[in-house]
Amino acid sequence: MGTAVKADQGNTTRRISMAVPIRTAVTALCASLAAALLTTAPAQAEQHDRHDQSWSLSGGAHAPRAQITLDDTTGTLSLAVSREGRTVIEPSPVGVVTEQADLSRDLRFLHRKDRTVEERYRTKSGKRLDRRVRMHETRLSFATAAGARLDLVVRASVDGIAYRYVLPSGAGDVLGETSAFNLPADAKAWLGTYRVDNEGQFAPYTAASAPTGDYSDQALFSTDGGYTLLAESGLTGTYSGARLAHTQGTGTYRVELADDRVHSDGPLATPWRAMVTGDLATVTRSTFTDDLAPASRVRDTSWIRPGTVLWTWLAGGRAAGQSLAAQKAYVDYAAERHWPYEAVDAGWYYRPGEWDVTDPDWQSDSWMPELVRYARAKGVGIIVWIHQRDLDTPAERAQWLPTLEKWGVRGVKIDFMNSEAQPMLQWYDTILAETAAHHLMVDFHGSTIPKGIQRTWPQVMTLEGVAGEEKRTNTAAHLTTLPFTRNVIGSMDFTPGAFQRVGLRPNSDAAEAGLAVAYESGLQMLAGTPESYEARPLARAYFDQIPAAWDDTRLLAGEPGQEAVLARRSGARWFLGGIYAGAARTAEVPLSLGPGRWLVETIRDGADGLVQDRRVLRGGDTLTVDVVANGGFAGLACPWRPGITTCHR
Template sequence: MAVPIRTVVAALCTALAATLLTTAPAGAEQRERAWTVTVAADAPRVRIALDDATGTLSLSVTRGGRTVIEPSPVGIVTERADFSKDLRFLRGKNRTVEERYRTRSGKRLDRRVRMNETRLSFATPAGARLDLLVRAAADGVAYRYVLPAGHGDVLGETSAFTLPPDAGAWLGTYRPDNEGQFTEYTAATAPTGAYSPQALFATDGGYTLLAESDLTGAYSGARLAHDKGTGTYRVELADDRVKTDGPLTTPWRAMVTGDLATVTRSTFTDDLAPASKVADPSWIRPGTVLWTWLAGGRPAGQSLAAQKAYVDYAAERNWPYEAVDAGWYFKADEWDVTDPDWQTNSWMPELVDHARAKGVGIIVWIHQRELDTSEERAQWLPTLERWGVKGVKIDFMDSEAQATLQWYDAILRETAAHHLMVNFHGSTVPKGIQRTWPHVMTLEGVAGEEKRTNTAAHLTTLPFTRNVIGSMDFTPGAFHRVGLRPNSDAAEVGLTVAYESGLQMFAGTPDSYDARPLARDYFDQVPAAWNDTRLLAGRPGREAVLARRSGDRWFLGGVYAGPARRAEVPLTIGAGRWLVETIQDGADGLVRNRQVLRGGDTFAVDVVANGGFAGIACPWRPGVTTCHR
């Protein structure tokens, strides 16, 4: 829940948020005006330039004097005005934005924000006005367009991001459900096509992840369009025409930037988003979930007896939730909502009562088509709340068009009103949504465990791309899917920490957990909300080792792609002595190792091909022999 916000208007011409007019040498014709925004000398610096000859705007980003983003087009076109050319500068205004807020889940519960903001006003020859809002923080820069009423519908943006052609690039092919795999290219050699807006690039200025924030039904979702042979990635909207009927503020075009550890730990897209709209979030409780779909599919979903057995297993393990997937409300594959007894014929209330008695909450899957009208939502949501269901997993939106985003606006308000946590599948990606609507615990928007074509390289890229911007429902723990996943058992355990999700859904079977007691016992310990997150080692597509803190314990998750190796991991979790327990792949299954290390030491882990590890580090003192509690 956000605490009161303090916003300080900074003096114009400070060193940290400077609006600088660049002039040509004496006697030469002035050709460009430029403004720069930054928060510190070692932070990213964004430069906005206006070409006086063409009236076009461009934006570039540097860090430490090195290239992050080359000069890139900035502009938007509406049916009544073209704000991509012939602009003249009107005025500028600076301020500093400082906020503190607390989340219910994510990489870090307590957040502190400091950004410098410049607002630049421009006009077309006909007098139409555009404001360009630019923000800079220690871990990113962003911009958005602000238009007054009367501009008409938006026809598109000329916004783009230009990278050095040889910049490393990790890109996911665009899909409306955001389930494209991430693959490594260079900025120029990536094939012509559309890509996810969560694109990661490496230049001499560090790593930069492109992203969006504060996307609502007032606008349209975006993708990146690229032509092979160039380093330019254009912003394309899901709609040919974005309908507006008044003033418009577009989503933030964000660039999370810094070294890889900074990008991985960043909460920049959340920091840009509006404050929480949930006044009392006390009912929102992250946790681990026994998820049964990959354990049996629809037949298991339709069986009350099977679901009770799963609840009993979750209760035995002290796992707080059990998720019931597709099939539970279907009769002959279709639920007849015109049946006056449709609410009383379901066995779900009996299951919820059974689970409540055992301290387990129930989360239910539901198709978006059951909730796509206000009348349907008025039937379903109060009923689920009355039954005592804790959350809904809503599936198959498969669109980021404006009409779908308006549906998101409605369902977010209404699920919050009925105290239902949300897991979106077949969906958009977070884009700041979890700050504004903290009952959104996780979203799919990823090629997750259900996919049969994932690669180990994809798995080691996700912590630096999709999962940077918010909770990701990858659904790890599917030990029974041998041959259908690219990684080892120890790596599968490590995914529960390497990937952050406010509802961490375990995708295996009870039998597969019992056959791997070290993994099962680790799942008993692992939280779903964190006090802090750190990257210990990483290279997209090759390795990712993350440490996440809960209380005084650090949980460790490492995933690797490629041949077997002896991996070296720096224990950069703080000073003092630590007992470190790791779960690794052994000759006959999972094995546990224990050692006492000092903070900053490097420890070695034997990793099998496409393997990994999981671990816990806790403060050591004489007599401490285990981190498990």
């Protein structure tokens, strides 16, 4: 029996029999280590008495790579991200402080556990319905001298790196994180000023030049390693929402929580701090934040159906919401267009000076059941607006939700949460479970942003969390940044199509039509008036064709703040949405839809209104479109063969 030699690699022990020749054994071990995606090795010591420990994790050959380092002197952890040897995120502090222990320093390494996460799931909406997940995960366990424990869980995919903290029972409340992201000072940055309703506009800076202040935790940076979108996933009422705190002159963005103290009664897994990384097309197409989130908690999803919605708030305001006759007229128009939903906004249960729910007879007084019956007979579903304060207590939810379900309402637009503090997140947990139980689709306004919520609760069709069409201060640059920032992580209820708001929006009519494709939303709420659609028959006919669920999404051309051209596929047809900021130009768009010939129909701005062009191009050709200042286009492409003259059905 040969003597055994132990080769210790982190917490992995290999036994090599001396019966095998030494050179063969060493060669085999080296080859095994070189092929491994998950590695751990001592960092190069700067001093003879320093032996920092370092662990590396990557999702593949051209994927981003995380490097986690434990400083031997201070016991502090840092995490850096690179891609193909180029900087994505510089070494950045990692750690958390609880009422029982400071788990950001004086740590010692205990052990490591690796696994591969592989999943397939299907969504009801989003960039593509079928998803396949493959991520490498490493769990690094640490302890302080007093025995306080911290596990750092890191995941790596082809398009992202993410980490979270796992704390055992008895760790106590969380007092804050020392987590931060260090960017090169000259990195390009697109940041949205933090607001509780997440409706800050995105503006360009460099990482260091951004003014001192708080920013949305969704922040896009460009370094020599490519584009990186900072994001969050798996946020629930067990924790607190995050924002980024920055001091001008540095490239550091610190994670600050909405609560000074996050209450925890037992084991705790924090949300994921995610970095969606790659070229701009990879970041735009990524579903990384959904992939990190827990699987769906809704078993039967057959009642969840995305679709186009005629939204009447910008069309008629509160007066329309108070009028059954007006709402029936909107239902008639939605039915004529074969749009599956009509949304009744604020006013339908409002009387001057009081809320109808204070009246014991409010249910019998409401005309909503009549509207729902009227709409159902015409093939239109009704979605109703409701204030969060009217769903704030168990008694209110028990009054509202079963009643709306009994009436046949298809969904609720819940407004004015305006907080990501732990108590409000706990309310989200409750309302998500209860709306699913009552078969009500959900559109959150004045809200958090998706953060994986649409995978776990697929009845959430869309969320606002954006400076959308209602705003009168939006810029064309902001509109062309949204596809690369806010809309990357999930459905965005921007409410496009408000053609009647001439002078109140920064873009052209063709660009406004293109927004319905450039921006993804499970319920695409079209904000125009019937009169505005009738005055633009090309846009109206285009909207008639648009689905709200997509088989695939591709970025054809883009630069944040300047241009964004997205292609979304439904079946064999690709819908195109192009938006631009700046001077008029002839846009040149690579038609990267696949081989063969394509019939391409585009809608652009002409001298006297919208104009449609048709041409046959080969896959890979350049599509040229004349674009006016701050303009854009909408398009539709389908496989061409002799005799095909239109892509419309």
